[in-house]
Amino acid sequence: MYYRLRHNFRLSIITLLGASAVLGITPFAVYRFWQGNVSAGIADSGILLSICVAVVYAWRSGDTDRAGFVLALVAGGGGVTVATLLGEVGLFWLFPSLITNFFLTSALVAVLVNLGALAFLMVQGVAFSSQEQMWSFVTTAVVVSCCAYVFALRNDSQRERLEHLATMDPLTGVHNRRSMDQELAAAVLAKQRNGASYALVVLDLDHFKRINDDFGHSVGDQILIAFVDVLITHIRKSDQLFRFGGEEFVLLMPGVDHNGLEVVMANLQRSLRRSLKSPAGCPVTASLGIALLQEGEDADHWMARADEALYQAKSNGRDCIIYADALAEAVG
Ligand SMILES: Nc1nc2c(ncn2[C@@H]2O[C@H](COP(=O)(O)OP(=O)(O)OP(=O)(O)O)[C@@H](O)[C@H]2O)c(=O)[nH]1
Helix, strand or coil: CHHHHHHCHHHHHHHHHHHHHHHHHHHHHHHHHHHCCHHHHHHHHHHHHHHHHHHHHHHHHCCHHHHHHHHHHHHHHHHHHHHHHHCHHHHCCHHHHHHHHHHHCCHHHHHHHHHHHHHHHHHHCCCCCCHHHHHHHHHHHHHHHHHHHHHHHHHHHHHHHHHHHHHECCCCCCECHHHHHHHHHHHHHHHHHHCCCEEEEEEEECCHHHHHHHHCHHHHHHHHHHHHHHHHHHCCCCCEEEEEECCEEEEEEECCCHHHHHHHHHHHHHHHHHHCECCCCCECCEEEEEEECCCCCCHHHHHHHHHHHHHHHHHCCCCCEEEHHHHHHHHC
């Protein structure tokens, strides 16, 4: 539970809202009934119940987008209902809901819900004691919503940027090892669920240290970029390329069989030999270790078999492709 709260921001906001609603609205609901204001008491109880249902749904299904959207509607609708029933006293409740909506759902939906709630109150008019009060309230509420909207947009773009930085390799523009771990785990799960086939190809440039030593690090960088360009032209849209670290890359290929894979890899190897050259004109080659995901295998074991195949390719003199499954048959 603590892990989910820590790692899922929207779930933690939904939970916080649920707890605040129970603590904040329950006494008011009781007070309204006690005062004999049954309609306001029912409105408070309805809001409370809807919030609790949405919180439970979010926890059970993990679908915080839908739960957040429903809660934003409940918050907006609840604020309007309370303002309509209680007038000026109820209007104050609209401000927390105007702000909270930006944490619960997307910035655009939140601002639309807020403007919708304000427009409804203006058209209906009963919540305000004078025109002047209505315009002051609506103006301040729109200013608050606009500021929150700008803040939420900025927050979204920073989160996207952070996500990008955390998952992409800045030099080559392909995904990094962190994303690879997630995708391998997803592939293993898909294999367990529907028997999907996957191949893992570990590619490592040969004698790359010499290139750095002879021509400098920036030339080495350019060769890494050119290597990725060649790989990208040879893979399908559904294939995923990751930089595992240094001059080692990993290709995750769904929906492949052994024969098809052999043809694609042989083409790739030819293409690398042809197009990847050092500044002195010498071909830059790569060694490849390949493993098809087996029934009941986990990601670590799968990766270890592909790595072992790569090690064998290096031991065989490099510029070579080794299949882990063929290796296992030969050993067995
Ligand atoms: N230019 C550049 N070099 C890198 C980068 N990351 C790692 N390297 C270099 O890659 C080289 C890898 O050297 P080794 O692990 O000995 O591998 P190798 O020389 O390719 O030898 P084999 O793999 O056995 O064929 C090291 O010199 C690293 O400094 C990078 O981002 N840019």
